[in-house]
Amino acid sequence: MRLNILRHLKAVGHEVTCGEVGNNLNISKSSGSYHFKLLQEAQLITARKEAREKYVMLNPETFDRYSPFF
Known part of the structure; x- marks a missing residue:
């Protein structure tokens, strides 16, 4: 899951809310x-x-x- 978060943040390239990341990756708020x-x-x-x-x-x-090389 953490690799998916890093990939998402790398692709976005700017600051985003945790909720946005969670929604895009189907992660619960607590997770x-x-x-x-x-x-x-x-x-x-x-x-x-x-x-x-x-x-x-x-x-x-x-x-x-x-x-x-990520």
Whole structure:
């Protein structure tokens, strides 16, 4: 699932809400929260919260360093 999230964020190329990612990949809110947390801890994504929404995007520095051919 986390690879699918990374692929989606790479394809989108900009900041999106967690809900948008979840809807596109058919991930439940609780499952998505878990995966986003792990990806953020690994510094593969950046996340910010604005009001009730959480926005995520690929962290290009870390992502490109560890998976340049993704």
